[in-house]
Amino acid sequence: MISFLQYAMRQAFQNIRRNLFPNLTTIGIIGISILIFSALTLISLNLSSFLKIWEDKIEVIAYLKKGIALREVENLLRKTRQLEGVEGVKYVSPFDAMAFLESKLGNQKNLLHGIQIGVLPPSFEIELKKEFRNSTRIKEVVFQLKQFPQFEEIQYGQEWVETFSALVHILQLTQWILGGLFIIGIVFITSNIFQLTISSRHEEVEIMQLVGASPAFLRVPFYMEGVLQGLLGGGVAIFLLYLLNKIFFLYIPLPIQAWLARVPIQFLPPTMIFWILMGGMGLGFFSSFVASMRFLRYT
């Protein structure tokens, strides 16, 4: 078994060396396809984590109607805390709201001179449970809040969350559709290139068949060749993506860099890199398998 694997490995490397151009073409095609797929994955991953961070900060602000008695506010506060999906509720009085606005305005807080405290309405800042901090489930909480007539208006940045979430979903969909198309393309192109390499080795194949080489001896080196090409193609793609990622951060303008520094931009995690490489190997194997089924039949 070990000598068979040694043989298959040696043959696979020899085949790659002897048919360098078609093999480099295959590695290049696999590499470019995986690079595009990985780049989309990287963008999608970062947007998703950005969305996640943003979602973690999602809270609902419910503005109370003016003139509600304090006892009624306390009663409403208790009822709101009991709603499904609500983690905690903080009452913000008009005085607190004005203080917050002043702190936000900083040096320009004198703009607020002459404005009465009562102008700003009292509100509830509602913190949601983790599983409700997304564009779908937040609506469930908002729906329950709307049943209380004491609330004048309920805000939760709905449009922003929904638009961003839709963008991430479109990107993920594009990634998988493109991924699927690339898989079909890679299998078609590389299995045809494999056909060429098999043709260029027809004398060897014929001799193998004549001396009684088993189907495994005939085919496994081709499968290994495919797996190696997939691995190399995947490796090249990850390496190029890493370089592009670095270059991107080197050449973007400083103000954007400063803004990005606050956002945790990440490269593909090791498990994802592992699965991309495995995917490349799987693609290489499948392409060589398709080619061998068509062109490595015993005659």
Place this chain on the structure above:
Amino acid sequence: MIQMNHVSKNYPDQVFVLSDISLEILSGEFVFIAGPNGSGKTTLLRILFGAERPSSGEVVVNGMNITERGFDKVYALRKTMGIVFQDVKLLKDRTVNENILFALEVTGHSRREARHRASEVLSRVGLQERERDLILNLSGGEQQRVAIARALINDPPLLLADEPTGNLDGQMTMDVMGIFTGLHRNGTTIVFATRDVDLVKRYPHRIISLSEGRRVDARKDGEVRAGE
């Protein structure tokens, strides 16, 4: 060793390449399959090593019924026989030794085992001194001897040869025939297809004659047999 019962072979929209061939070759025999070009010699051999399926009839080789040729059966069958062709089918850009080692490795021999076996089969055909030479640098007769050496790697009880002397001149033909005679003397069954009538006459072996896909045998005494 070989049994063919009423074997015919035809291709779609073509006349019969082989028609109702029955024959039996016993273990240890040396049999010539003789006939002119297009008589069906090569097709008959191709059926014997599983490269073609008969259109009708039954074929048993080395105890395996290969009539219904299956993928697994073919390679198992070919391990029990050696095959030699007129066009040697060697890897011309490699050395003598590399050609033999390649055949040994793809049939499951370890590298060490293969090296030992390669020098053994090359010495059987008298080429151990030329093992490092490229096939391109060998004469036609020497190339055919390498092909015979390769056919011997599995120590087969049966050797099929399709016009192995077809491209060789007189002396080279004698050298190659000497190797086949030696192998036969050691017990190997040999089926030798040739169109060379003079060659057939020189050796006292049984002849199965084909003409236009049919058996038209004549014994050495001139008696024509319609089939066995």
